Amino acid sequence: MKKTTSQKLQLGIFVIIGLLLFILAVYFIGDKKQMFGKTNHLSAVFNNVNGLQLGNNVRFSGINVGTVRGIEMVNDTAIRVDMLIDKTIFPLIRKNAVATIGSDGLVGNMIINILPGKVSAASILPGDQIASINRIRTEDMLITLDKTNKNAALLTTDLLKITKEINQGTGTVGLLIKDSTLAGDLRQTMHYLKITGKGSSESILKLNRIISSLENKNNVIGVLKDTAVANSIKSVVQNLKQSSSQINNVIGNLDTTVVNIKGGKGAINYLSNDPQLVRKIDSTMDNIKESSFRLNENLEALKHNFLFRGYFRKQEKAKLKEQKTEEKQK
Template sequence: MESHTSTQLKVGIFLAVGAVLIMASLFFLGADRALFTSYVRLHAHFDQVQGLSVGSVVSLSGVTVGNVEAITFLPEVNALDVKMKVDADYIPRIRQGSQVEIRTQGALGDKFVFIIPGDPRAEVVKEGEVLQIAKATDVLGIISERGNETNRIFDIINELYKMTHAMNENNRMGRLMGNLETASTSLTLASKEAQKLATQLNESATGDKFASSLNKLDSILTKIDKGQGSLGALINDPSLHNQLKAMVGANDRKDHVKSLLRQSIDQGTKATKD
């Protein structure tokens, strides 16, 4: 009887020790890594946290280096203090001049703090230091930061909707596209006809005659320009021009008209006296 009781006691102790070892293994491999990790607390002052919460991830160039430990209002300032605990192993990567911003990750839009490293030649940040706020590059962050200016985007979308609705009303877009297609087809046919005509002119005797006529016309115009022939002499010789001008009228014709007017006046005067 005593032997049976001793055996049960040993089995119970063995199971208890095994259970403790299993729980300890899970504890050390999982959540209790913090027992062997030292953290440095850093701060950032935001005008708004945009859904950031305690426990949110702190990322350094895309690598998770810590979590948000606390979010509190700053006294006498309209801002929020975000307290971050960062793994001390990554602190040498965070230098003076490093900046932070709130970004969005995942399809659910989870917020996290993104640290942008500064100049690697600068000094390493210290415990309790406040990091600078970077200009927002996240799309949702920019929209939130712009505030009322985002209304313009919706105004533009509304105007585009009105324009497309007006164009689609009574099938205007369809008719416009049909007219464009008809005009394009007509232009293509006209181009083909012009090409055929040009080909026929080049290949037939008519084309040769047309080219010959152009050459003759060019030859005639060249001779006229050089003063050859009667027409060329008339156009290029100023003396012939002056002679024709004298024959047709100009000053002589004016003098003749004046003399006739004087004679008419004199005759009228004599008739009145008689």
């Protein structure tokens, strides 16, 4: 059966529309995946990519700026991820930026988030490698949550046992709750503790007042705390110490002298114990006194002697002259 011209025309239009739709789909998908724009390479190294695949999005501050173009296993603890980033975004990404792997929503595809660095740092260059942070995986969170649930179950079981014992009145807590007598005794004890605490507070206040009064310089302790008084007391003690040492030396010398006197040594013992010597000394002193009196008489006699009269007159004139000179000088 031959096709009519209208059928051929409809088929051609359908093919053209389908081809246009396919081209538009490829264009939009490619534009979204940065397949036709101007891009540069950027890389990061992770310990675990958490299911990241080729073609997943790369976001910078929440905006899609590129896609994952390569995942390479460097060693057993490092995986290198190559990214295609829009050239217009490169000046905004700093060298201290950090890459992390997350999910697009709760159950979405894995994506790479680039966290902005400090503005003071320089911009990255094509082919640079930025630092990375490995976040907690969902599996690790589920394992931790499972352990937490098990611990919570054990804690709930123990708590049920404790509450059951309390309700039955067993144990210390149950006894306190169920036994009214013990509760009354405890209330009375708390009352006595309150009275004791009040008395202790008053005693502490009085003690604080006493300690504060010790700072007053009018008190004995306050005076002793004065540095000037302390220095004076220290000086007096040192002087007393020196005086005591000197007194000890004098007492020692006196003891020696007394011992010598008692032992019959020295002139004092001889004078005190020999009465004849005392009488001789008295007689000698009387003779000296009498001789002095007679010598004065002889000198008076010489003054009246004509041989020595001129000499004594000259002596008197010289004395008078000296007296006049002294009076003039005064």
